[in-house]
Amino acid sequence: MSKKASINQILKHPTVWQGRQRLSSQPVCSTGYEALDQQLYEGGWPQGALSELLLPAPGVGELRILTPLLKRLSQSSGYIVLVNPPFIPYPPALRQQGIQIEKVLVVRSETVATTVWSAYQALVSKSCAAVLTWLPGRAPYRSEVRKLTLGAREGAAWAFLLRDESAHLHASNAQLRLRLTPLPQGATQIAIIKQRGGWQGRQVVLPLLSEQRAWTALPAAYWPCYQPSKPADTMLTPALANAIPRAIDKWLQQVSTPTSTTPPSIH
Numbered sequence: 001m002s003k004k005a006s007i008n009q010i011l012k013h014p015t016v017w018q019g020r021q022r023l024s025s026q027p028v029c030s031t032g033y034e035a036l037d038q039q040l041y042e043g044g045w046p047q048g049a050l051s052e053l054l055l056p057a058p059g060v061g062e063l064r065i066l067t068p069l070l071k072r073l074s075q076s077s078g079y080i081v082l083v084n085p086p087f088i089p090y091p092p093a094l095r096q097q098g099i100q101i102e103k104v105l106v107v108r109s110e111t112v113a114t115t116v117w118s119a120y121q122a123l124v125s126k127s128c129a130a131v132l133t134w135l136p137g138r139a140p141y142r143s144e145v146r147k148l149t150l151g152a153r154e155g156a157a158w159a160f161l162l163r164d165e166s167a168h169l170h171a172s173n174a175q176l177r178l179r180l181t182p183l184p185q186g187a188t189q190i191a192i193i194k195q196r197g198g199w200q201g202r203q204v205v206l207p208l209l210s211e212q213r214a215w216t217a218l219p220a221a222y223w224p225c226y227q228p229s230k231p232a233d234t235m236l237t238p239a240l241a242n243a244i245p246r247a248i249d250k251w252l253q254q255v256s257t258p259t260s261t262t263p264p265s266i267h
Contacts, residue, residue: 032068041198061208078129123151186212
């Protein structure tokens with residue numbers, strides 16, 4: 001047997017891993033965007049792990065990037081839980097995207113502690129397929145991130161943490177961290193801040209809010225406004241304008257006369 005043949009046999013052994021190969025037994029689900037899947041080492045959203053979405057502000061496409069996953073999960077067993085979202089989801093829009101709203105639960109909480117507790121309980125309950133958690137402000141939230149990571153692992157659910165983009169300056173236990181930046185014409189830049197087993201710093205641009213392409217920035221002079229077909233009856237006519245001073249003078253005469261017993265009036 002030649003030396004080259006023996007090396008090839010060794011490389012084919014299942015216990016040998018090469019750098020260009022993906023070695024992961026963790027279940028994943030495609031993001032629904034091929035360009036993003038190609039940049040992710042796992043090839044999609046990891047199950048049983050915490051993924052972070054870092055945002056400059058709410059409404060930059062964070063729900064749209066998760067829509068393919070949520071649609072798929074809502075059609076199977078398990079609930080989709082939104083813990084303390086900054087806005088109330090619009091059911092008709094969710095239904096239009098193919099998400100079964102009967103599977104969507106919204107949890108409201110007033111403190112960070114109750115937010116994390118609610119998300120953790122949903123994750124470990126094994127009755128929820130995905131849990132999305134919003135945390136306010138710019139705090140590092142180190143212990144909270146660890147708690148959510150443990151809950152996702154124990155419940156084998158898809159867990160997502162959505163918070164301010166300044167969190168990229170702090171270390172995190174999350175397996176995957178993406179930073180979303182809005183671009184013109186409804187596009188969103190996705191930057192990979194961290195991913196287990198793969199390279200960070202990769203970027204991809206997705207048309208998450210493609211409907212914005214139809215929006216136009218017209219000056220206010222071109223905005224549509226209501227124009228009545230005929231003037232209103234209460235418009236100030238020249239005759240009415242001339243009568244107002246005389247009516248005011250008459251009223252002043254009435255209120256300045258102490259012997260007057262009749263209440264002042266304007267005719």
